[in-house]
Amino acid sequence: MAALTTTKDRYLAEFEALERQGALRSPSWLTPLRRSALARFAAAGFPTTRDEDWRYTNLAPLVASAFRPAEGVAAVGLLPTTLERLSVGATGWPRLVFVNGRYSARHSSPGPLPVGVRLSSLAEAMTIDGDVVARHLARHAGWDANVFADLSTAFARDGAFLHLPAKTSSETPIELLFVATTPGVLAQPRILVVAGPHSRATVVEHYVGLTDDAYFTNAVTEVVAGPGASLDHYTLQEQGAGAFHVATVHAALEGDSAFSACAATFGGRLNRTTLTLRFGGESGQGALSGLYVVGGHQHVDHHVTVDHAVPRCSSRQLYKGVLDGSARAVFNGRVIVRPDAQKTDANQTNKHLLLSDGVEVDSKPQLEIFANDVKCTHGAAEGQLAPEAIFYLRSRGLADATARTLLTLGFAREIVDRIAVEPIRAYLDGTLRARLRAARATKEMS
């Protein structure tokens, strides 16, 4: 308990220090938001396993370490070859690059974009697009329940801003690359996507760690989709082995809009994603999916909440995990269907492939249905690779390890194949294969 208090106090002291130095440079509307977020963080502190939402995810190792914002860290040079290797899309995709949480203009290429579409660092947006940012930043979510979102709001300085005015559409996906290079760093990227009526875009958040030492990324993404807007959001997480990765994604959807999220998790020591999708207008569509492929002592926690507050919306959740070694997965899928939300169509599936006896899974659906004319289904499954399938493949000449890899890829295919953007699909497929190859090599060595 003492340790928890100390760490919290350190963050509070850090905040006061940054304010004194004027490093936070808040526009006037942001200061009260920061203060109230900080006050909530000060009151609540970091959650413990006594909190229902954190029962299976122990933050003690995160809380025990001291992380500091990348203030004094000089802009790290990234080799062009490194950037090349880490790019998901083709050249020509608009791309913002962040190093240790700070925007790196010299590595970024924010264009070309259709007329009217704004893509910039959040810091720049706060001055240039101040009113749009002010209208939406930290305004949509029920942030009070999420300490990590509060921490982000209190310290919000850097991140990405995308604004799509009505009827604009960015045909090329927009890539946000977050590179961690320095141990001990606290990176708090804040991403705000404001999609006007009938606009469309695809956004890729790509997290990469170039160090296997401990660091902490606390990312918050807010998506606001106007009527008829369509947004596809991807997260590719390849953090370093010692990383703590906490992500909060909140999507607020107006009528007839569509939002999809696909989160692929490979890296990090402790991962927690809190995703909330809130339908604020009729006939909205949400498709949420996740693939996590982890081993060793990795921990992956997905807390998904879909809030059907209005009628005739549909939501799909498909989360699949491949667990090896002593990895642990937590999935909590909450679907709320409020009394007015008739004709809701919600479904949720969570499946795990267990590749070793040492893994642990806590998967829980949480359906809270207060309307009667609705269709809500959920399912969960976990299992090992079928021995009959392994033998079938071996009987055709494939080595045991090859057979297992093929079957594991088969398990993941359902997620990979639903990715409509070919370069993203190909990148994920390549990462997945490399990951399974590496895991196999480690197994063969031991």
Place this chain on the structure above:
Amino acid sequence: MLSIRDLSAGVEGKTILRRVNLEVRAGEVHAVMGPNGSGKSTLAQVLAGHPAYTVTGGQVRYLGQDLLAMPAEERARAGVFLAFQYPVEIAGVSNASFLNAAVNELRARQGHPELDAMEFLGLVDERLKLVEMDRSFLSRPVNEGFSGGEKKRNEILQMAVLEPKFAILDETDSGLDIDALKVVAQGVNRLRRPDNAIILVTHYQRILQYIEPDHVHVLFDGRIVKSAGKELALELERKGYDWIREEVAATQPTGA
């Protein structure tokens, strides 16, 4: 080519095969018949190297090698192929990528370069024709949602692509309609060469009209109790297995 000597095997402590003896020479087709549960599939699976079955006695020589000492994949690479009685469904793995992985694995072991996408498709297209299968089956997950007959055809497609030296077809004829049976049988015949051999497990003599066996064996309660020419299949079709049962009872009055 294949020499089975006193082979005994079982599963989970239960004895299924009891001292099976069988000699298969290059170029031959052997039919193995016998009542349900007599051990035909067990024999097939043991020869293919299924790890669930325990060999408790005897030995199997295959092209001068100790077959039973080889893991399943080694046997396949040495040219052994089993067409499964119940082909396994594999979610998320397309027929094409499965065949591709298998072909290239074999080629790698034989010191041949991998086939590129064009060469592979060329090969598969040709073999699809042999079993009159549509190309659309390539993009579907292996056996998933295939009808019974389609699964059997898919087994023969794999056989046609992998070109084994020694194939065991475990009731490949069951579940095939009359036309499909002809197609599959013709496919198998086209794959026959003087230097390969086939064991054909079947309940019906119909397929033996198309793929003529050199020898017909009856497996009964884990033993080969009768071996003869192709006329034995006709006799079994006419008379059933009761007379075999009686013969066995007569020669082994003390029972098993």
